[in-house]
Amino acid sequence: MTRATMDGNTAVALVAYKLNEICAIYPITPSSTMAELADEWAAEARPNLWGDVPQVQEMQAEGGAAGAVHGALQSGALTTTFTASQCLMLMLPNMYKIAGELTSTVFHVAARSLATSALSIFGDHSDVMAVRASGFALLSSASVQEAHDGALIAQVATLEARVPFLHFFDGFRTSHEINTLDLLDDRTLRTMIDDRLVRAHRARALNPEHPFVRGTAHNPDTFFQAREATNPYYAAVPGIVAAAMERFGGLTGRHYCLFEYEGAPDAERVLVLMGSGAETARETVKYLAARGGKVGVVQVRLYRPFSAEHLLAVLPTTARRIAVLEQTKEPGASGEPLYLDVLAAVSTAVARGARATLPLIVGGRYGLSSKDFTPAMVKAAFDELLAEAPRHGFTAGIEDDVTHLSLSVDPAYSIEPEGTTRAVFFGLGADGTVGANKNSVKIIGEDTPLYAQGYFVYDSHKSGAQTVSHLRFGPQPVHAPYLIFQAEFVACHKFEFLERQDVLRYAAPGAVFLLNAPHAPDQVWHHLPRPVQSAIIDKKLSFYTIDASEAARALGLGFRVNTILQTCFFALAGILPRDEAIARIKDSIRKSYGRAGERVVEMNFAAVDGALERLHKVEVPATIDAGAVELPARVPANAPAFVRDVTARMFAAEGDTIPVSRIPADGTFPSGTSAFEKRNISDTVPEWVADLCIQCGQCSFVCPHAVIRSRYYDDEHLAGAPAEFPSATINTRGYPDTRFTLQLYIEDCTGCGLCVEVCPAHSPIEPDTKALNIVEKRPILDRERENIRFFETLPVNDRARVDSSNVRGVQFLEPLFQFPGACAGCGETPYLRLLSQLFGDRAQIANATGCSSIYGGNLPVTPWGVNHEGRGPAWSNSLFEDNAEFGLGFRLAADQHLALAHKLLAALAPKVGEDLAREIVTAPQIEETEIRRQRERVAALKVKLLALGESDETAANLLSVVDHLVRRSIWIVGGDGWAYDIGYGGLDHVLAQGRNVNVLVLDTEVYSNTGGQSSKATPLGAVAKFAAAGKRTPRKDLALLAIAYGNIYVAQVAMGANPQHTLQAFREAEAYDGPSLILAYSHCIAHGIDMRQGLHQQELATQSGYWPLFRFNPALRKVGANPFSLDSLGPSIPFKDYAYNEIRYRSLVETDPESAASLLAGAQKWVREKYMQYEDLAARDGSRFTIDPHGDETEA
């Protein structure tokens, strides 16, 4: 046996890859890793059990993956897929087919919540429960080891039973937990897998040499019988699985059962559950039973087919009360599915005389969306069973103050064994904390006799995210799939976290607290906020500090503090003798950095050696400082009540304590909460030099986080301005008394530097100085807070007076998309901010799932905001695959209600005024001034309608749809994964309808949100996940496909190449009364670039001819002009000069230089030929485009 530490996804993928010939894959959190690994291993030509390299095929959607799986299975190949959640739903129709045809396969599922009123990427069983009727057997694994083993057992069973298996384990809690496990070797796999069954599977394949048909249609005469004909196969499954488990136990010493009982043989109270929660319950039961508790737990492994016989065999007859706990919710049902199964099994047994008494059986819910499930909750469930009338449908882990179903849980209850060391680390995303902790787990779990567990919690921001690492180390295997709440070691790797939340709530009394602080050891205490000082004193913590950031700089490690802090951890936690720990860290450094060269290794060695010299113990005073710093308010006092009461608690990582009553039941949340977060994630920010600025507006145009605001205002408004409030005379002629201010919202700035890069104004006398320069934030923070306060008192510029047709004018439009948690320097968000500025006050946005739906709507942060009049984008996310259709629905409803409004208005014209009614219907609404006038008319109409009173039904009806009289701007927004792949069918259909919808594709050329998997937009030669060997086909030309329709406005833009062109395209697309499609080049962290150079890369993409700028405007056909306009010059640099600035292209040079060279040559050729295609289009006569049968273009 080989001992290893890894996460559940890896543990499962190792087995699944070995046992299959085909993997059809698609990315979805939290299962993507399994598919990524399979793709990587195939790219390395790693063989499966039979010595062959499996084919790994990415599909356009999970529906497609299921189809490909189905086809491969019908052709006799051993085939698998990896999935979760929504994507499992997309597989459902095929699952019925695959099961109906009695086909051997295993789907590996990292179980995840299904989106309801909200999406959640986290784990529960709602997805697997939704497919329980498909005919797949459902096998549940509760830990990393079980998932590894279960992957084999499922494969063994499916080959023999012919019933397909869905092998599932908890998303995140198991899929992402790192734990120590014993790996299965090939010999065990060989022994378990019977090749005769593999050949039998092949023999059942479609084969023209002995043909048959499968997949027929039945009439009522035979369909029913066909369904019943499968009964014997299902009846055999429990026995087959049990036998496989037994054989497995014999080979490995790890014994599993279909239903496994743990606890007192004479238990009176019993829990039944499956998944990782069962492991927590079993550990708790061991603890309680050892103390005399008559309690027990049944862990369900094989859920479908449900074997009552096997359940009853282990369920003690002494059980008087049973609670069935489930990680799913079935609204309106008499109970969740497992409850009903257990109830049926036990009550039937009683009714048939197989058991004497019927215990009371209740159901309960826990752990939805990875809500932590702890021993305290297990204990609470047992306590509930002691109640006179235990509640059915209770909940554990929340406070339900509405239907009062929640259990009361003792937060201090703990069963954690002696000898285990628990450590919690607060880190900043990408500061190396998580990586170092994963490394520590590996060092201890693999190189010492100790066992180790690591679990990592992230907030939902993509920049400056906070990570919390939960690590356990001990002499026994760690069976604790829940967060640590009492740690012997707490480390805070960023000082500012202390001001945001209660870091020390995790510290056990007497624990060690390590703080990375930018303060001298004898001063650091005085910088601690009062509650932190109090906790250190009250809990008698040993307090250590190090300025790791300074040490890293001094030691040449830049911002990477991980090695230094990891060394401090080992030195302080005492898990290993100090010298041994240091030797092991150094070993690990050599493994990790060896490839990067001796210098890097030596620098890290120096960091290890230097760390302890810089680590200081702080003498803790007996009392809190008299003038201790108070915690700043989480949100301003003037924030809306919901933000103060609910959102602020989520900001402070206290969302778990928010009761049910405070959470909207239908998923409706306030817009614009990002304005209250003030994350202060960057230590450096831009500063404006007023007298250098040429007021061009480029900086605010490209700012991904909308932190740069401009206003012009009369001189007189400066009365009362803070002394250092910067202001310049506006540089437009004829306005001598008008002032201009560029205000930077530095608390919301990520420090990405795009604004400085784009700023064209250089100082004539100071070297390297522009009108915007990056400076240290702390010295200017108070000043700028004052300035922002004053800036917000300046009058908002009138949209109707701003020239929004040029970049300079756009800066004066209020951004209604601000401070998203996107990556610093994100290439997508500037387009969204622009959209919000131009059309936000009348926009309705359908947003496909992806990065833009996460930074656009992952609570608690909602960046889509409202303007000073209370208007703003109405935003919603439906799914990944249906976004175009979702947006079309917006259009249909808007058109219908506009028609209704017109009809009602016509009927009411005599009452509200004929002129007003006519003007409202006929007035143009393209330019901002026209919209403004229409708003005034509609406002006047509303006044008149209200005056008519509620008794006027027609007026009341018109009021219900009156807002549609202002032209609504329907936007369909998403990434390339949606537009090119999973949503393409829908997008194509929607575009083809001729309706007035505007589609914005934020084209990063990969599935960015799930970590950079290849899409059909991924270019030739780029390496992406799922294209580990380099993409072998060029990107799909979505623009040309749309242009082929003839009546679709199509633009390809790149803000970094030509901002004015981008602006023009957005305005034309929106004004065009028909479908529009904008493809927006969005540089991305997944390209492997210095994000500060993102706009420059966009420019190079265009200069190389790879990303030409163009517009196809069908409106031009009305005047007989060529609708296609090629707006950028021909290639002026080689493709390589653009591409090889990006790791995605350079990766292949490293791994496969020959392919890299040939793909580069191919890509260059493709660029040239593509450009010539566009040139041909641009040179055409206007008449030579597809005729729009409904258009009124001039005759060809």
Place this chain on the structure above:
Amino acid sequence: MNLATSYLGLTLRTPLVASPSPLNADVGHLRRLEDAGIGAVVLPSLFQEQLEAERDRLAAIHAQAADNNPEARGYLADAGLGPYGVGPEGYLDLVRRAKDALDVPVIASINAASVSGWVDYAAMVEEAGADALELNIYYVPVDITQSGAQIEQRYLDVVAAVRRAVSIPVVAKIPSFLSSVGHVVAGLAEEGAAGVVLFNRLIEPDIDLLRLKLSRELELSSPPELRLPLLWIAILYRQVRCSLAASTGVDNAEDVLKLLLAGADVVMTTASILRHGPDHVHTLLDGLRAWLDSRRLDSLDRVRGVMSRSRIKEPGAYERANYISLIQTYSREHR
């Protein structure tokens, strides 16, 4: 016609050597140079500092994309954990490929930032099969507390350290701004340098007046720059116990001849090849042969160094007096 030349103890079929240029990273280009008659090639320099800075930059890009989001392990394929051709591996591969493809000697070139760097990379290129190693050494002594002697000692230390680490011939390419060029060259030979290249041509920064930034643009060397190496080669010929290579300012066969007559063992050129293409080597050699032919000479060795300071009748012509008379001549002609 015998153009064979001994350089660094290697026998070259002609005295022309292609000095490091970016084009020399292309084996096809090297082959064309060989076909045209080049005597040896020097590969472009491996710059330790640049390589490590690039590596750090890529590591930072990787780090920005790792472990900051629950949905992504990272945003870049793990298969490409670098160093994306910026490590020495790519360079060493070039050395191997050049050796496989060429019959003429292949000279590797390195520029390191630390003594250990020089030694490490020197060992690597030797291992990869280079016939000789050129040390592309230069320091811009911005620290004005450093004396000339201290700076010069650094040059000597590098050569001594590398010499101890490798057994292939080592040649030092040095800049001209040393207080006593000849003394340094003699010292380098003393430390074991098999040759010295005169001179390393540095690209000094320029000022961008619009943006008030430093700019750095490459301008190819031109014939007037030839005088400085010519002077020092003429002075050092037969005075130091190592090969002398002339570099900078070569464009045509006359330039080559002048340097050979001054005493250079080999003449290096990049600029002329960049300007006229690899076949220009042919033209240079033809010119060389024609000149020798016209004087009925069958071997280059007969004339090498005939114009050196030690061979001409008035060695003082290479000294300061020369300067005064030149100015006088210039003034007369341009009056």
